[in-house]
Amino acid sequence: MNMKRLASVLLVLWSVSAFAKAKPAQPPDREVWITIGSDALDHVHKALKNAGHEAAASGGEKDGITVLRVRESQLNLISRTMHETLKRCGGFIYHETESAALAALDLTVAEEAAKATAVTYSIDNAQTVNSLVAGLQETAIRQTINTLSAFQTRFHSSQSGLDASNALKDRWESLIPAGRTGVSVAQFPTPSSAQPSVIMTINGTTLSDEVIVLGGHLDSTSSGSAAPGADDDASGIATLTEVIRVALLQGYRPERTVKFMAYAAEEVGLRGSAAIATDHRNRNIDVVGVLQLDMTNYKGSPTHDVALVTDRTNAAQNTFLTSLIGTYFSSEISWTTTSCGYACSDHASWTTAGFPASMPFEAPLSVSNPHIHTPRDTLANSGGNANQSLKFAKLATAYLAELAKGSLQPDDVTPPEVAITSPAQGSAVSGVTTVTVNATDASGVSRVELLVDGVVRATATTSPYTFAWDTAVETNGSHTLTARAVDGVNQSATSAGVLVTVSNATSAAGFDSGLRAPRCASVSNECDSGTLLNGRGGFMGPELNAPNTVQNSCADGLSGTYLRESSNERIVVSSIDGAHLTGGALVNISATVWSQTPRSEKLDLYVAADANAPVWQFVATLSPPDKGLQVLSTPYLLPTGTTQVVRAIFRVRGSAYPCNPGSYNDHDDLVFAVGRDPSLY
Known part of the structure; x- marks a missing residue:
């Protein structure tokens, strides 16, 4: 039969046999022999006794290995016992005859000359x-x-x-x-x-x-x-x-x-x-x-x-x-x-x-x-x-x-065909924008990458190749989208560029996959993390992209239940006078927290003038006045620096520190664009 002809069907439904198979004969429950580590004997004998089986007969021991005579039906129980009591998968070798088992005792690694x-x-x-x-x-x-x-x-x-x-x-x-x-x-x-x-x-x-x-x-x-x-x-x-x-x-x-x-x-x-x-x-x-x-x-x-x-x-x-x-x-x-x-x-x-x-x-x-x-x-x-x-x-x-x-020596030497099908050339985009890519190749497409101005923003490995591009992490203005496809033999091709204009009027942050934290890329009078920080540690509540600290630099605690134990839910940086955030301006930093035990919980705020290489400066420690959701805030004078970051740490007990491990501690960062104060230059 031509098996190649069946290959395309088998590739999809390979779990279904192509032929009718005879039902296998059930082996008789006969005596067999195994070699097993001597340290496991007590566990095996106890398991057999508790299950009502006859005792296994020992047939010799050497160098910590014992020969046992058992029933075929007992092997599954012995296997489970080895796993449950000694954390071993298997842990014994089957032999058809007693002589083969005894020979295995003598065939030690030291005595057997290497064949290779x-x-x-x-x-x-x-x-x-x-x-x-x-x-x-x-x-x-x-x-x-x-x-x-x-x-x-x-x-x-x-x-x-x-x-x-x-x-x-x-x-x-x-x-x-x-x-x-x-x-x-x-x-x-x-x-x-x-x-x-x-x-x-x-x-x-x-x-x-x-x-x-x-x-x-x-x-x-x-x-x-x-x-x-x-x-x-x-x-x-x-x-x-x-x-x-x-x-x-x-x-x-x-x-x-x-x-x-x-x-x-x-x-x-x-x-x-x-x-x-x-x-x-x-x-x-x-x-x-x-x-x-x-x-x-x-x-x-x-x-x-x-x-x-x-x-x-x-x-x-x-x-x-x-x-x-x-x-x-x-x-x-x-x-x-x-x-x-x-x-x-x-x-x-x-x-x-x-x-x-x-x-x-x-x-x-x-x-x-x-x-x-x-x-x-x-x-x-x-x-x-x-x-x-x-x-x-x-x-x-x-x-x-x-x-x-x-x-x-790949047979396929032709790179993939790849094109961005949406958004269209010259589009104005804002918020989360769907980018759709069409990619094909004779050897299959291994992955497709979305690039913004030459920087990879996201990767997809399965068709259809669609990306939810959060434009909030880009500055307002013109940007070029391209897609790069890599095929099964590691050949790549890049699509033609699609020029779009980012126009975000809101102050909502988007998740920056490079910095690994929420970010407002355009200068505004406010930067708001929105719902991106809800929860803690990626397990407690819907916090996506946990821990949401720059370059994953500080992990969250992994204990508790969402909106029962402590968590930081939101960070907002806003100008006090309503003008754009600029170096030297007085701003308000606020954090929304969920407090369970106000007497033992504290909010520590830190800032850094450069989110790409943060040097943390302590701002304040604030105390929640009551249980439940509440907003804690403090004023702060912005330093100079075009890409700044604020860190909120909601901790249970302990003292202030820029990265503060603890089972219930939540660490979150917010990166935001800052303009230059003309009076300083």
Whole structure:
């Protein structure tokens, strides 16, 4: 059957298998063998006893690893126990026979000679890395997570688990461009499981005998009837799928052979990866590096994006990964280390087989996703987006391009077509104005940027490309709008300019995406934040763009309920005599606050003459006289400076300071244009 002919359909509805599939046979509840960390034995024995199961029989122990004889039906309970009590995903390896389990005790990392060729971890392929990374899209990752987690379960012995494997195979095949050779997708059978693993192979050009592997696991598990597994591990598979999509779209030709793998039956003892890793070892395939992505989308740590697993992984390759972060992503990806115990994911299969493996995880194990292995493992419980997974896609892309090397040979060499369709040339605009852009390209449009006078004001990644341009952040007068479109192979084009006239008669501020704060760009007799500051911290009330301090320089407290605990709601700067705001003039600064405990709350006001490099000057501390909404104000003499800023800090207890952390403290800035007093020049 011509699979290419089906690609366009599968791209949209890939979760539906193209063929009628036979219902998988249910495995008998037979005795099997597992190796497990000895530190987990008490937890496992207790869980089995509490569930009314027979006790697991021990069959040997060495170097902190124990052999257990259990029933097939007990594996899911053991897996849940490992997660709930030890924060481990998996934590054991399945073996068909007692002899295989005992052999695994003897096959320690120290005793097993490394099978892979020693490689030099050089970082010298920046052009390829940067081009591939530029094409990655959060929306594409999110769509794949949604599609995979829509299966009621992907448990390895279920019909839907088999359907998910078939659907993923079809999806990966649909990503291969027509006419592209040297790329194939196949399924790999899993011992004692109905679910096969899925493997995409991209043949290398000059070092094809050397292989790198990027993998995650396909299956899911839960104690309930539903096992969406959005984070564990639809997120890892979605991350890999996006790396594949961009690499093939941009015509990536690696020097080393690359294999992307979606392992089956990970949740019941790493069966899929163990079978594949053992096969590669037995056939003397030279696997020079393995990257495991098991859970990438739950940001459990507020300070770190990636937690690099240090136990049962390769130290040299781990250092390579941290070097990639430092070279390419130092400003957006922070990392730490963690340990996850014996056999916590599929990288352990490759380590046992003698190949160098690494596992960057989404958080330290102590703050990992509490929803996995339950029906609550949904995208909504990972923030509702794929922003965290996008960071892992970037790291995986850099790993791919720097370890497999190679270059891009895109078939599409034509840049996008892009034009602004509204507003019309010569229009007068004010307030929030809708800008509509039409952009098309044979390789798809990756993103469209709106530029005002050459400065990017907003970005859109999905069609229709419309922007809500707040003209209040621009000065009154003529401005040129352009749109820049970037396609899937990182080619860009810029539209013809559209000249418009901004004419704002009001004093309402707009949000300045550059300064990250409300701003009145035109000189007037008043600047009013309006409703932009309502709430606190982006969670308490409707405060958009929190924290609304210049360059996000001071965060809000994240405790309380809107209009019950303290918050700053509004800032207004107005001239006392009704004239335009000018340097040297006396003005009134007022802030509307919500007070819950007036005796312990204070409003601190600060100003700075240059919002682009603020040096804060204390103005006053004011006390709310009563509970509820009220306006507090004070006069102030404006300094010289054309773009000034006032900061309002509504705090609970403590003393005045320009940035004052506290669970209930609210920080807000208002940037405003100031004219020059002719008498001063």
